[in-house]
Amino acid sequence: NLAIANDHQVRVWSRQGSQTLQAVLKDVQIVLSAISMIGVRDVACQVQSFPLSPETIFVTATKGLDPQTTCTPSQIWQTIFPNHPVVVLSGPNLSKEIQMELPAASVVASNIPTAAEVVQLVFSSHRFRVYTNPDPLGVELGGTLKNVIAIAAGVCDGLQLGTNAKAALVTRGLTEMVRIGNNWGAKTETFYGLSGLGDLLATCNSPLSRNYQVGYQLAGGKSLTETLANLQGTAEGVNTCRVLMQRAKQENIAVPITEQVYRLLQGEITPRQALDELMLRDIKPEYNY
Ligand SMILES: NC(=O)C1=CN([C@@H]2O[C@H](COP(=O)(O)OP(=O)(O)OC[C@H]3O[C@@H](n4cnc5c(N)ncnc54)[C@H](OP(=O)(O)O)[C@@H]3O)[C@@H](O)[C@H]2O)C=CC1
Numbered sequence: 685n686l687a688i689a690n691d692h693q694v695r696v697w698s699r700q701g702s703q704t705l706q707a708v709l710k711d712v713q714i715v716l717s718a719i720s721m722i723g724v725r726d727v728a729c730q731v732q733s734f735p736l737s738p739e740t741i742f743v744t745a746t747k748g749l750d751p752q753t754t755c756t757p758s759q760i761w762q763t764i765f766p767n768h769p770v771v772v773l774s775g776p777n778l779s780k781e782i783q784m785e786l787p788a789a790s791v792v793a794s795n796i797p798t799a800a801e802v803v804q805l806v807f808s809s810h811r812f813r814v815y816t817n818p819d820p821l822g823v824e825l826g827g828t829l830k831n832v833i834a835i836a837a838g839v840c841d842g843l844q845l846g847t848n849a850k851a852a853l854v855t856r857g858l859t860e861m862v863r864i865g866n867n868w869g870a871k872t873e874t875f876y877g878l879s880g881l882g883d884l885l886a887t888c889n890s891p892l893s894r895n896y897q898v899g900y901q902l903a904g905g906k907s908l909t910e911t912l913a914n915l916q917g918t919a920e921g922v923n924t925c926r927v928l929m930q931r932a933k934q935e936n937i938a939v940p941i942t943e944q945v946y947r948l949l950q951g952e953i954t955p956r957q958a959l960d961e962l963m964l965r966d967i968k969p970e971y972n973y
């Protein structure tokens with residue numbers, strides 16, 4: 685809708701639709717992928733078999749991690765299309781609010797600045813403010829890692845732990861995101877921007893977030909299977925949490941909140957036990973000084 689409002693011609697493909705992927709991709713300048721993580725590699729491989737102009741820009745809005753490789757979606761697109769510009773689109777962008785034309789801001793990030801600027805122009809409007817950023821990995825990881833913290837925030841609200849607890853959780857969650865992101869090679873300052881802190885605040889404070897809803901339902905005593913069966917849409921944080929635990933172990937990164945969310949999702953502990961585990965960790969300085 686944002687691109688159409690800026691006089692661009694838009695074609696939409698879905699595996700449920702009647703148009704073929706090849707027909708939809710004919711002569712396109714920009715391909716925007718917003719499919720859930722589970723489908724990214726498969727669809728990217730399908731796209732590879734169709735002719736595209738070498739100038740075609742790929743934009744990815746998926747917030748997840750590949751379970752096989754721990755790669756981000758943009759890394760998958762870039763590996764399959766090494767000679768094309770790839771742009772990450774991410775920010776505090778609950779889609780229902782954007783659909784209602786409420787004001788929002790977002791970030792487009794790429795190693796190729798001109799590609800990010802093209803995408804910025806396509807989507808910018810008086811209702812949608814788009815910033816460019818030169819750290820695609822940081823922007824993408826911000827949107828992805830916050831989903832795990834949003835599950836924890838849903839638990840926190842579901843258990844009615846109060847505003848102090850929520851502020852502590854979200855702030856320490858951001859510290860955890862920065863630690864993981866730095867290990868991955870992303871810039872610290874990106875996590876303090878719209879795609880990091882911004883998306884963390886939006887997702888941890890809105891019942892529109894599916895990840896928040898997962899945590900909230902678990903706190904209410906529902907099982908994960910029951911919760912996911914009743915959820916409208918994808919909660920990427922469930923898969924992201926598993927991939928993240930795998931990577932954190934390999935790289936020896938401390939991820940206390942992610943670890944408790946993981947154990948809760950696995951059914952190993954109750955929400956109250958997860959809370960106790962976090963509160964009773966060794967006392968320590970807030971940061972290394
Ligand atoms: N909703 C939001 O507010 C935001 C979502 N995102 C991110 O965008 C991504 C999608 O989210 P959202 O649209 O809400 O999720 P939904 O679950 O509503 O939609 C996922 C879409 O992906 C498609 N899909 C899944 N697997 C495949 C596959 N193998 N081949 C083709 N298509 C596939 C689904 O198709 P089908 O219907 O046929 O199953 C569906 O159209 C997620 O990574 C999410 O984190 C980012 C910002 C905001």
Ligand SMILES: O=C(CO)COP(=O)(O)O
Pocket residue numbers: 747775776777778779827831834883886887892893894895896918919920
């Ligand atoms: O990423 C989002 C908003 O920026 C959407 O969050 P959920 O995937 O938790 O619904």
